[in-house]
Every structure is written in C-alpha cells, then in structure tokens.
Amino acid sequence: MCALVYRLRVREDWSAMHQTSLVQVNTSNIQQFWDVVYPTDHHTTPTRSQTIMLVNKQLSKNNWHIVPIKSPNVMAVELMGNFGKVHIYNIYNPCDSNNTIQFLERHMRSENNAHRNCQVAQGNEPEQREHIVWMGNFNRHHPMWELHSNVHLLTTANLDAVGELINLLSLYNLVQVLPLNIATLEASNTKNLTCPDNVFCTADPEQSFTQCCIVQDLRPVVMDHFPIISTVISHTFALLIRSSGCQIRSDPIHRSVPDPSR
Numbered sequence: 001m002c003a004l005v006y007r008l009r010v011r012e013d014w015s016a017m018h019q020t021s022l023v024q025v026n027t028s029n030i031q032q033f034w035d036v037v038y039p040t041d042h043h044t045t046p047t048r049s050q051t052i053m054l055v056n057k058q059l060s061k062n063n064w065h066i067v068p069i070k071s072p073n074v075m076a077v078e079l080m081g082n083f084g085k086v087h088i089y090n091i092y093n094p095c096d097s098n099n100t101i102q103f104l105e106r107h108m109r110s111e112n113n114a115h116r117n118c119q120v121a122q123g124n125e126p127e128q129r130e131h132i133v134w135m136g137n138f139n140r141h142h143p144m145w146e147l148h149s150n151v152h153l154l155t156t157a158n159l160d161a162v163g164e165l166i167n168l169l170s171l172y173n174l175v176q177v178l179p180l181n182i183a184t185l186e187a188s189n190t191k192n193l194t195c196p197d198n199v200f201c202t203a204d205p206e207q208s209f210t211q212c213c214i215v216q217d218l219r220p221v222v223m224d225h226f227p228i229i230s231t232v233i234s235h236t237f238a239l240l241i242r243s244s245g246c247q248i249r250s251d252p253i254h255r256s257v258p259d260p261s262r
Contacts, residue, residue, distance in 0.1 A: 033057060039075045040068050047072045050092040069107060073100040084130065091136030101164045108172060134174060134200040137225070140165055145195045147181050153194065174200040177212045177230060184214060185225045199230055
C-alpha cells in the first residue's frame with residue numbers, strides 16, 4: 001500500500017481509502033507528501049475506522065476543510081475554488097447491512113436542513129446546496145453498473161438490498177459517472193469480475209468529468225480492487241479500494257507550491 005501511495009503522490013491531490021490498515025499509511029515517507037485525515041471520531045471511539053483520506057501537502061489548506069461526520073464508514077471534505085464548493089464523500093458500505101447508507105441518508109437530510117435554514121435566516125430563497133461527489137465501495141449489485149456477465153448476482157435479495165442506495169441517488173439527483181460494464185474488483189478465489197465500487201455526483205459536475213476509469217496497473221498484487229481515476233473541474237479523484245483511495249489533482253492556482261511535473 002505504501003508503494004502505491006508513493007507512486008501516486010506526484011500526480012494526485014486526494015486519496016480516499018477503505019478497509020486498509022491505517023498503520024500502512026502512517027509513515028514518515030507518506031507523511032512527507034500527504035496529510036493523513038481520519039474520520040471525526042477515529043481517536044475517541046473503539047470502532048475500527050474503515051475510511052481514510054490523504055491530502056497532498058501541495059494543496060493549499062485555504063481551499064479545503066474537513067466536514068465533521070461521526071462515522072467510521074463515511075467522511076467528507078469540502079473543496080473550494082472559482083468553481084464554487086464541492087463536497088467529496090468517501091464511503092464504505094459493508095456487504096451485510098445498509099447501516100452506512102441509512103447513516104448517509106440522515107446526514108444528508110441534516111446537511112440540507114442546515115443549509116436551508118441558513119438561507120432563510122439570511123433572507124434568501126432556499127437554493128440547491130453545493131455540488132456533491134460520492135466515491136466508495138458500496139458493495140451492492142444493480143443493472144445500472146454491474147457487468148453484463150453477472151446476471152447471477154442480480155437476485156431478488158441483492159436488488160432489495162440496493163433499493164435504499166438507489167432511492168438516495170434519486171432523491172439527491174446523483175448520477176453515475178463510472179461507465180457501465182467496468183469491473184472494479186477481481187474476486188480472489190474465483191477471479192470473477194464485479195463492480196462494487198462506484199462514483200456518483202450531482203448533475204452539473206457530471207458535465208465536467210473528463211475521465212472516470214479503472215487503472216489496473218496501479219493495483220498492488222495482493223489487492224482485489226482496481227483503482228478508479230476520475231478527473232473533474234481540473235481535479236483528479238482516484239478511488240482505490242483495499243488498495244483504495246480518492247485523489248484530486250487541482251490546478252496551480254489552488255496550490256501553495258507550484259508543481260512543475262504536472
């Protein structure tokens with residue numbers, strides 16, 4: 001994992017990881033290039049954190065901040081620039097429950113209510129809040145993203161399980177950015193290819209995505225998920241599950257130190 005993050009450091013600004021040992025990224029070599037961001041309650045709760053973000057130190061702290069979220073499976077940052085504000089979520093949903101999806105629903109409802117109340121208090125008409133990007137391991141199967149060869153995974157039980165996620169995507173007008181029929185995981189035993197990982201965003205940013213694809217060459221040998229690299233509004237997000245992360249490459253005006261290699 002350290003080798004993977006080290007290879008990405010010169011190209012990406014954000015890395016959102018899931019199900020990886022936090023010790024693996026807590027080294028002086030990694031911290032030389034990245035700020036390690038943990039879930040809000042990581043140091044105060046015994047529950048093992050399933051998500052983590054790395055932020056390239058070249059990205060000015062004036063242009064991003066952490067969104068407080070009390071969950072080991074959901075975390076977010078707010079990115080600010082001349083494009084406005086984007087909330088970037090790193091989400092891990094376990095295979096055996098929808099607890100994370102249900103928590104995300106409560107969080108989004110609370111965020112929207114707070115935004116609406118703020119607008120009203122200022123005497124403004126409530127308007128749509130900042131753009132949203134969801135990236136993560138959702139561990140769900142649906143015809144919208146599952147490979148055509150995996151019809152056997154579209155069982156009644158699996159389609160029932162994905163229902164809450166589909167409803168949330170519809171409620172917040174989130175669209176899928178990752179193209180259909182792309183594998184994000186190779187099963188360790190059967191070598192079957194599936195798509196448990198995905199990238200969703202509000203409709204406007206979707207028009208600004210110029211890239212959303214897997215990069216097989218960046219997957220460490222012992223990992224089963226492929227990295228997903230996405231570029232939007234001159235930022236690059238990389239989603240790397242179990243070798244997993246989200247990176248954003250921002251343009252030079254958002255950097256505290258110019259990077260001649262980009």
